[in-house]
Amino acid sequence: MHRSLRRFAALVLFAVPVSLLGRGGAWGAAEERPLPAREPHDFALTPLATDAAQEERSESAVVLVVLDGVRWQEIFGGADRELARRRGLDPLVWANARDLVPNLQRMLDADAVAIGAPGHGSEMTASGPRFISMPGYLEIFGGRPDPACESNECPRPPAHTIADDVGDSSGPDDVAVVTSWPNIARAVGTDASRYTISAGRKLLARAETLRSDPETAAMIERASHVKGWPGEGDYRPDAHTAAIALRVLVTERPRFLFVGLGDADEFGHRNDYRRYLDAIHQSDAFLGQLEATLGGMGARGRHTTVLVTADHGRAYSFRDHGARYPESGRVWLVAAGGDVHGHGLLPASRRHTLSDVAPTVRALLGIAGDGHPIDEVVGNPAALALSH
Numbered sequence: 001m002h003r004s005l006r007r008f009a010a011l012v013l014f015a016v017p018v019s020l021l022g023r024g025g026a027w028g029a030a031e032e033r034p035l036p037a038r039e040p041h042d043f044a045l046t047p048l049a050t051d052a053a054q055e056e057r058s059e060s061a062v063v064l065v066v067l068d069g070v071r072w073q074e075i076f077g078g079a080d081r082e083l084a085r086r087r088g089l090d091p092l093v094w095a096n097a098r099d100l101v102p103n104l105q106r107m108l109d110a111d112a113v114a115i116g117a118p119g120h121g122s123e124m125t126a127s128g129p130r131f132i133s134m135p136g137y138l139e140i141f142g143g144r145p146d147p148a149c150e151s152n153e154c155p156r157p158p159a160h161t162i163a164d165d166v167g168d169s170s171g172p173d174d175v176a177v178v179t180s181w182p183n184i185a186r187a188v189g190t191d192a193s194r195y196t197i198s199a200g201r202k203l204l205a206r207a208e209t210l211r212s213d214p215e216t217a218a219m220i221e222r223a224s225h226v227k228g229w230p231g232e233g234d235y236r237p238d239a240h241t242a243a244i245a246l247r248v249l250v251t252e253r254p255r256f257l258f259v260g261l262g263d264a265d266e267f268g269h270r271n272d273y274r275r276y277l278d279a280i281h282q283s284d285a286f287l288g289q290l291e292a293t294l295g296g297m298g299a300r301g302r303h304t305t306v307l308v309t310a311d312h313g314r315a316y317s318f319r320d321h322g323a324r325y326p327e328s329g330r331v332w333l334v335a336a337g338g339d340v341h342g343h344g345l346l347p348a349s350r351r352h353t354l355s356d357v358a359p360t361v362r363a364l365l366g367i368a369g370d371g372h373p374i375d376e377v378v379g380n381p382a383a384l385a386l387s388h
Contacts, residue, residue, distance in 0.1 A: 059255070059300075059303065060255075060303045060304070060305070060339055060364055060365055060366065061253075061254070061255045061256070061257075061300060061303060061304040061305070061365070062255070062256050062257070062304065062305050062306075062307060062361050062364050062365060063249065063257045063258075063259065063290065063294075063304060063305070063306045063307070064140075064256070064257070064258050064259070064307045064309075064357070064361065065258075065259045065260075065261065065283075065286075065287065065290070065306065065307065065308045065309075066137070066140065066258070066259070066260050066261070066308075066309055066310060066311055067261055067264060067280070067283050067308065067309075067310050068133060068180075068181065068260065068261065068262040068264060068265035068310065068311055069133070069262075069264055069265030069268050069269075069310065069311070069312060069313070069314060069321065070264050070265070070280055070283075070310045070313075071310075071313045071314045071318075071330075072116055072117070072118070072310075072313060072330055072331065072332040074097070074100060074101075074277065074280055075097065075101060075104065075280075075332055075334075076097055076114070076117045076118060076332070076345075077096070077097055077118075078094050078095050078096040078097045078098075078099060078100045079091065079093065079094040079095055079100060079277055080273075080318075081095065083273050083318055084273065087273050087274070089273065089274055094277055094281070100277065100280060100281055100284070101280065101281070101284040102284065102288075103284045103285070103287045103288035103291065104284055104287060104308070104334055107287075107291070107306075107334065107336040108334070108344060108345070110336075111336070111340065111343050112334055112335060112336035112340065112343070112344075113334070113335050113336075113340055113341075113342030113343055113344065113376050113377055114332065114333070114334045114335075114344070114345045115332065115333045115334075115335075115352055115374060115376060115377075116330070116331060116332030116333060116352070117332065117345040123330055123351065123352075124309075124330070124331050124332055124333055124351075124352040124353065124354075125329045125330050125331060125351070125352075125353055125354075126139060126311065126312050126313075126329045126331055126353065126354050127139055127145035127329075127353045127354060127355060128145070128323070128326070128329045129323050130149075130150055130151075130322060130323045131312040131313070131321050131322055131323065131325065131326075131328040131329040132151070132152060132312060132321065132322050133152055133181070133183070133265070133311050133312065134149055134151065134152040134153070134154050134183060134186070134187065135149045135150075135154070136310075136311030136312045136354060137183075137184050137187040137260075137311055138154065138157055138187045139353070139354040139355055139357075140187070140309070140311065140354050140357045140358065141157065141161040141162055141163060141187045141188060141189070141358065142157050142159060142160075142161050142162075142187075142358065143161075143162065143355055143356075143357070143358030143359055143369070143370065143371045144159075144355050144371070145353075145355060146158075152183055153183075154186065155186065156186050156187075156189075156190065156192070157186075157187060157189070157190065158190075159190075160189075160190065161187070161188065161189045161190070161358070162256065162357075162358040162361050162362065163175045163177070163188050163189040163192075163195055163256065163258070164189045164190055165358075165362055165367050165369055166255055166256040166361075166365065166367065167189070167194055167195060169365070169367050170255055172194040172195050172206075173196075173209075173252070173254070174254050174255040174256060175189075175194075175195040175196065175254055175255075175256050176195065176196040176197070176248050176249075176252055176254040176256070176257045176258070177192075177195060177196070177197045177198070177199065177257075177258045177260075178197075178198045178199075178241055178244050178245040178248055178257070178258070178259050178260070179198075179199045179200070179241060179258070179259070179260030179261075179262075180200065180231065180235060180236045180237065180238050180241040180260055180261055180262040180263065181199070181200065181231065181235060181260060181262045182199040182200025182201075182202075182203045182233070182234045182235070182236075183199075184199055184258075184260050185197055185199040185203055185205070188258075192205055193205045193206070194206075196209050196210060196248065196252060196254070198210060198220060198241075198244055198248070199260075200228075200233075200234040200235055200236050201223055201224045201225075201226070201228065201234045201235070201236040202224055202234050203234065204220070209252070210248070213247070213251045215247060216244065216247045216248065216251060219240065219243055219244045219247060220244060222240070223236050223237075223240035223241075223244065226240065230263055230266035230267055230270065230275070231262060231263075231266045235262070235266070237263060238261045238262065238263040238279065238282065238283065238286075239282070241259070241260070241261060242259075242261065242282075242283075242286040242289075245257065245259045245286075246286075246289060246290065246293055249290075249293060249294075250293060250297070253297075253300060255365060256361065256365070259286075261279075261283050261286065263275075263279035263282070263283075264276050264279035264280050264283065266279075267279055268314060268318065268319060269319065269320075271318070271319040273318060276318075287306070287308065290306060291306070291336075294306075294337075302338050303337070303338055303339060304337055305335060305336070305337035305338075305339050305340055305364050305377075306335070306336045306337055307333065307334070307335050307357065307360070307361070307377075308333065308334045308335075308336075309331060309332065309333040309334075309354070309357060310331045310332065311331070311354070312328055312329065312331065313327065313328045313329065313330045313331055314328050315327060315328050331354060333352070333357070333374070333377075335360075335374075335377040339364060340377055341376070341377065341378060341379035342376040342377060349375050349376065350372075352374055355371060355372075356371065356372055356373065356374050357374075358371060359371030359372055359373040359374075360373040360374045360377055360378060363378040364377075364378060
């Protein structure tokens with residue numbers, strides 16, 4: 001097992017149920033409405049047995065996780081004491097990143113790299129100028145901003161995406177997308193129907209592949225009947241998305257798996273800071289289960305890089321984001337896995353944007369293409385020298 005997995009895989013298995021219980025009354029504030037019901041097995045997953053040939057597959061893979069609308073402030077600093085105080089919350093609960101996102105912090109303690117931390121050189125941003133979700137996802141998948149996209153209802157991307165690159169390189173079976181917000185499916189590729197997609201409660205592509213595994217089929221069916229809260233329409237709560245994503249990772253073994261979690265952004269728009277923090281904590285629990293799952297996948301797990309980022313940040317006032325709030329363009333990225341070259345909170349060699357995510361994925365997978373990979377992740381002696 002890779003050293004980053006050895007150091008915390010055992011702890012991860014116990015972190016998940018704690019996070020699902022939430023922090024309850026510790027905030028000392030009345031709740032406006034009950035939290036959505038969480039099934040005790042939502043994050044539970046027993047890796048399937050694989051034959052020796054599968055276990056020895058050593059080609060690289062990438063899991064890209066986007067935490068919609070999650071600010072760098074909480075990722076690197078924990079709960080914002082002033083925001084907590086204004087909302088009548090206990091400012092000492094989750095007062096540091098080690099309490100709020102313990103799995104991300106363990107990754108950084110081991111051998112992960114973080115870009116965009118305060119006080120560590122260049123920032124990482126969405127290109128904008130509209131710092132909202134769909135432009136952010138189009139930039140992540142396409143490797144460039146889409147100036148024609150001005151809302152969350154933009155059409156499919158006009159050019160090749162990283163999903164298309166992986167599909168063309170090793171086949172559409174090697175691409176899977178599992179998201180809470182169904183609109184993300186529009187950003188996936190020029191023909192998203194080629195790939196395995198479960199977006200929101202009802203949108204499926206290559207449904208026969210997903211339903212060929214009885215457990216995956218049951219998860220998708222169960223999630224199709226839950227309420228979309230904290231989102232609207234066909235939004236699927238993160239607990240169900242996380243469980244399906246882990247199952248798809250083990251059963252389908254894609255080279256590129258995209259996971260989109262959105263509860264934090266939904267609570268942010270509701271100006272509910274307590275539940276926003278709870279959603280971040282639960283997303284971190286998913287990351288812990290993801291690491292533990294990869295630890296049971298042999299060579300494939302050892303050569304899988306996990307990239308975690310956000311599509312946009314938030315305004316200083318917390319609730320909003322967009323063109324009127326340029327500070328909401330700031331994002332961050334954490335990369336972990338045996339093929340990551342950097343370590344810790346690195347000063348960036350240059351200003352990074354979300355456009356750099358797709359070239360980084362391509363570089364990790366050995367696929368040629370345009371753009372500038374993040375040197376601190378894929379390796380560049382000149383860039384890495386900045387960290388010493």
